[in-house]
Amino acid sequence: MKPARFHYVRPASIAEAVLLLAEHGEDASILAGGQSLMPVLNMRLSRPRVVVDINRIAKLKGIALADGAVRIGALARHVEVMRSPLIARHLPLIAEAMPNVAHVAVRNRGTFGGSVALADPSAEMPACLLALGGAVVLESTRGRRQVAAEDYFHGLYDTARRPDELLIEALIPPQRPDTLSAFMELSRRHGDFAIAGLACTLRHDAGVIHAPRLVYFGSEPRPVLARTAMAALDGKAWSPATHDAVAAALADDLDPIDNTFGSPAAKLHLQRVVTRRVLDGLPDKARAA
Ligand SMILES: Cc1cc2nc3c(=O)[nH]c(=O)nc-3n(C[C@H](O)[C@H](O)[C@H](O)COP(=O)(O)OP(=O)(O)OC[C@H]3O[C@@H](n4cnc5c(N)ncnc54)[C@H](O)[C@@H]3O)c2cc1C
Known part of the structure; x- marks a missing residue:
């Protein structure tokens, strides 16, 4: 399909672009890389009156x-x-x-x-x-x-x-030299959108973990900072028991969406799998750092 008709504008400055957005509000769509917007326009799931192409700014x-x-x-x-x-x-x-x-x-x-x-x-x-x-x-x-x-x-x-x-x-903020980070996701094929995933940072001192930040995505409507799981990890040493406790705590942090990629229970299970894999791999990463 082809998109519905729209006016195409290509401002050269931020000032010009925000003036256009002020004028057209929700009738305008911003075009950056177009990798998400163009399919939506081509399928006519969205019909903006004006497309503001920001690529020249x-x-x-x-x-x-x-x-x-x-x-x-x-x-x-x-x-x-x-x-x-x-x-x-x-x-x-x-x-x-x-x-x-x-x-x-x-x-x-x-x-x-x-x-x-x-x-x-x-x-x-x-x-x-x-x-x-x-x-x-x-x-x-x-x-x-x-x-x-x-x-x-x-x-x-x-x-x-x-x-x-x-x-x-x-x-x-730049990651501090004593900050470790790790990322893992599960998707049907590499490059597909994630069904479950974890982005995390933490500090560690003589094997003790401090200030972990665990963010889960793929299973929730938005990325979630898992505060209960973070509390279960903070001040602990790496150990299978700690990693299990963190995975168990996720029940309080996550409320997965039910959709064609799986039930909420299946997604919670996958997030726990990701959690254990990431945490189990971090001590080696710490030694190599
Ligand atoms: C086959 C395929 C697979 C993909 N897989 C993944 C994936 O695994 N992970 C992933 O993260 N993404 C994936 N994407 C999406 C891709 O990363 C897009 O590039 C991204 O989501 C949107 O970036 P864009 O620059 O293309 O934005 P556009 O498509 O141009 O815009 C996307 C939306 O953001 C708005 N927008 C863009 N820039 C601004 C701005 N500066 N200010 C305000 N609003 C703005 C637009 O108006 C629009 O609503 C995939 C896309 C395709 C086609």
């Missing part, structure tokens, strides 16, 4: 370390993030997770900002952003605001972003 591009944070511009393509030495050095969790995002062709066009704006519940980058304690910067004609990832993801494709706001960039 230079200030939305690039990856940099500034003022104590890694800045990932909204238009940074997945492939750029995956190959960035700066990401590999300061945000190894994202470097580890990115090869799981779709396939080469999609990663060549898809953008970090598009993924975070869309907030697909099975997407990898929203989970990493939350695990790393990052934030997003949003701009409209009313000004700029920064929203912590913990306050940004509200529900199924639902975020704190208002229709007239452009996502400008993500700001993420």
Whole structure:
């Protein structure tokens, strides 16, 4: 199918783009990499009157370390993030997770900002952003605001972003040298959206774990910071008993969706499998670090 008719506009600046969003509000769709938007338009699941193509806006591009944070511009393509030495050095969790995002062709066009704006519940980058304690910067004609990832993801494709706001960039604190991170997901085939997955960071000192952040995705309407499981891990040593306790605690943190990928019980089971695999593998990762 072909999309319904729309006006196509290609602003050259953030100021121009937010003016267009202020004018058209929910009648406008922002086009970044188009990997999610174009199929939706072609299937006529969405019929915006105006498509605002942001690809010419230079200030939305690039990856940099500034003022104590890694800045990932909204238009940074997945492939750029995956190959960035700066990401590999300061945000190894994202470097580890990115090869799981779709396939080469999609990663060549898809953008970090598009993924975070869309907030697909099975997407990898929203989970990493939350695990790393990052934030997003949003701009409209009313000004700029920064929203912590913990306050940004509200529900199924639902975020704190208002229709007239452009996502400008993500700001993420660099991982400390004593921070370990790990990522794992289960999907039918490599590159498919995850059915269950975990993005995690933690610190460890002489085998004792501190400040773990466990974010589950794929099974819930949005990425979930699993606070009960985190409490079960904090201050403990690696051991099969601890890992089992963390997996058991997930019943209090997760409320999986019932859909064609499996029942809530099956998904909770898969999240527990992922948890044990990740935690069992971390001591070796710690020794190699
Ligand atoms: C076959 C296939 C497999 C895929 N598998 C995965 C996967 O495993 N994991 C995964 O995470 N993703 C997957 N994707 C999606 C892919 O990662 C997309 O690139 C991503 O979801 C959206 O990025 P985009 O730049 O293409 O955004 P677009 O498609 O251009 O836009 C997506 C949505 O975000 C909005 N938007 C985009 N940029 C901004 C911005 N700066 N400010 C405000 N709103 C904005 C758009 O209006 C639109 O609603 C897959 C896609 C395909 C086609």
